Amino acid sequence: MSADFLIIGGGIAGISAAARLSHLGSVTLLEAEEALAHHASGRSAALYEPRYGLPPVVALSMAGGEYLRAAPNVLSPRGLMIVARSEERARFDADIAQMTLVPVPVDEAVARVPVLNRRTVAHAALADHAWDIDTDLLLQGFLREARENGAQIVTRARVTGLARTPGGWRATTRDGQIEGALLVNAAGAWADQIAALAGIRPLGLTPLRRSMALIPAPGGQDVRAWPMIFGAGETWYAKPDAGALLVSPAEEHAMDPHDAWADDMVLAEGLARYEAMVTEPVTRLIASWAGLRTFTPDRVLAIGRDIRDPAFFWVAGQGGYGFQTAPAASALVADLVAGHPPALDAPTVAALDPARFG
Numbered sequence: 001m002s003a004d005f006l007i008i009g010g011g012i013a014g015i016s017a018a019a020r021l022s023h024l025g026s027v028t029l030l031e032a033e034e035a036l037a038h039h040a041s042g043r044s045a046a047l048y049e050p051r052y053g054l055p056p057v058v059a060l061s062m063a064g065g066e067y068l069r070a071a072p073n074v075l076s077p078r079g080l081m082i083v084a085r086s087e088e089r090a091r092f093d094a095d096i097a098q099m100t101l102v103p104v105p106v107d108e109a110v111a112r113v114p115v116l117n118r119r120t121v122a123h124a125a126l127a128d129h130a131w132d133i134d135t136d137l138l139l140q141g142f143l144r145e146a147r148e149n150g151a152q153i154v155t156r157a158r159v160t161g162l163a164r165t166p167g168g169w170r171a172t173t174r175d176g177q178i179e180g181a182l183l184v185n186a187a188g189a190w191a192d193q194i195a196a197l198a199g200i201r202p203l204g205l206t207p208l209r210r211s212m213a214l215i216p217a218p219g220g221q222d223v224r225a226w227p228m229i230f231g232a233g234e235t236w237y238a239k240p241d242a243g244a245l246l247v248s249p250a251e252e253h254a255m256d257p258h259d260a261w262a263d264d265m266v267l268a269e270g271l272a273r274y275e276a277m278v279t280e281p282v283t284r285l286i287a288s289w290a291g292l293r294t295f296t297p298d299r300v301l302a303i304g305r306d307i308r309d310p311a312f313f314w315v316a317g318q319g320g321y322g323f324q325t326a327p328a329a330s331a332l333v334a335d336l337v338a339g340h341p342p343a344l345d346a347p348t349v350a351a352l353d354p355a356r357f358g
Contacts, residue, residue, distance in 0.1 A: 073134060
């Protein structure tokens, strides 16, 4: 099997890149697991908050907004709230400045989220510029686009070897060898390992674990209209999910790439931070899990050709922004591959270029 574009990684980064590149030539995508989007993409908080992140990340998120809004039923209103103790005022002010939230009286916050504890919540702020993302719909839309253009999607195809050929690359999997002219590294937490297999200098990516717990709706409340709630400084967050509440300690613990699971102690500490700000205790968990959010050293995505081998293309370091940046990030991949002027401004494209790591 041979293709113009050989993509490694079947999360949102790889699938969206496959969709865009399928208009430019033949595509083969290799995913190590039995199912697509098994790791970080399948464990996302699924929020589109375009002001979240550093300026180049925000630029990507903003640029993809039109695509997300135009996709039927992909976005639905959620809203965003930040709450803080009196001693957390500095972090609260920094958060609302970064994400453009409006301070509101605590009584107004309690009217929106009745379980907030007036004795501990001293500051609150709200914004309506946050939406739930139906991640499965978004993934399936990109996947359908790729397949309609002839892309080959191969699961259970862990890459165990990569060799440079005169025409590009040869990937070895358990079922044989697959060749491609341009290798697109969208392997998430494993992207540096893929680079090492190819003899390419790694970027220094760091997978960071984030744990999640799904708890029953506090006090039997109808949580469907609640906003996503952050503790100041992102020390925890809570988000309605199918009539229950998803709560995360928002930890960032460095890990080797693996199929992550929640750390019980970290989860308990995060749930305690959440409980301190509400009136209803957590009595049981419906489920818990964890995912790896993989960052570059400067916490900005790496999108572009490798500085030493232009036949090796990085789409890595999505961190916690994979879904909300995917429409613009994948469009940038196609523009750079095709040699078209990117829709993004030149400083943003430069900030995303993996050449910045030397």
